[in-house]
Amino acid sequence: MSGTNPHNESLSYSGQPEQSPVYLLVWDAPNIDMGLGSLLGGRPDAVHRPRFDAVGRWLIDVARDAVQDGAVPAPEATVFTNVAPGSAEQIRGWVDALRNVGFAVFAKPKLTEDSDVDPDMLDHIRRRRDEGVLDGLVVASADGQNFRELLEELAEEIPVTVLGFHEHAHWAVEHETLDFLDLEDIPGVFRAPLPRVNLDSLPDDGAWLQPYRPLSALVR
Template sequence: METLDPSFEFDTAFAPGAAIPATKDTLLLIWDAPNLDMGLGAILGGRPNAAHRPRFDAIGRWLLARAGELSHQRGTRVEAEATVFTNVTSGGADNVRPWVEALRNVGFAVFAKPKKTEETDVDPDMLEHIRRRHAEGVLQGVVVASADGQNFRETLEELAAEGVAVTVLGFHEHASWATTSELLNFVDLEEIPGVFREPLPRISLDSLPESGAWLQPFRPLSALLSSRS
């Protein structure tokens, strides 16, 4: 993974929908929608229903409270900024549009990228946005929400070593890399008040029921056909 470069510059003047430069101290939330959907599906054993879909208004209130705490700690006003990163499959725009509009109405920015192949993901774009805010000199804190965000570990630990307040938001079943880190703070998504209408049916390998438990795959086996070199 590329490391942070303080001289890193972004040429976004002609990029459609480019991120707006930040001028105020910022607590940045990066939400990895494809990965969190996969992690949530693994916990539920299938697609989530309304009771088990995360409520972004609750996440927004939690982030605002964290920004207030960070403001008090740093002695400066820290603004909360939240962006959801997602892929849009071919022909899927109509299905995802209401969700995107709902997010924007709550106050979240959305970065949407076409899903061209199984390997097309938004990890590079999330890392780029973190580096952008770091290069702008405004990054007081960053929250990365991802079920398995190990791709972010090196960058996040570098930021934490520089004094940036770093939190990983996800599911403890999939985040041992974060829970064991001496530099990163981990918060289980279900710990945030009001995020889920009903408790998740959590299954841990450390506390399996006597009758056993089915653990569903993270992606269909057929995905191997499109990933052959």
């Protein structure tokens, strides 16, 4: 591969194939939110939502370290998200903020239980691979299990990282060919430490593990 593509605005997300090398990050927003919610015992608030500017700076550094044949791959980042009916106005500011940081956003209506964005993430990864421009890949997902087969295949040729939470991604933490990075290990990604209490890191005097939902939900 040759050439560089340092400006994300020149990346091709539809239409013409990309021709310059990229270091790709795909972010599974529904799954990351679910993982955060399980760690927090409730819906993430502003303090415990990831800062995408910090993620972007980290990806830039990773891409700079991935020089091949004198070419630095362009960092490319896309957040994949569902939009539930009636929620467009609630997330519009978040989507605009992502785009201002330099992230692309793939938004898909959440019409049925099967309207997940996982297939779209896989399609985009395969597109970059088939274009011959994929120099590295980061998949941000709480556990990454839905991407395992493709990631293991790609890891035979390029560096592949699962970015998630070690509580949910034991398979990736212990994997021989994939790298794993806990999201909280990215500098500045959270405004405050996550209140992570789990069976692997219990304090000596014990800890309360909050229910994920109220018991009354059983009869709804």
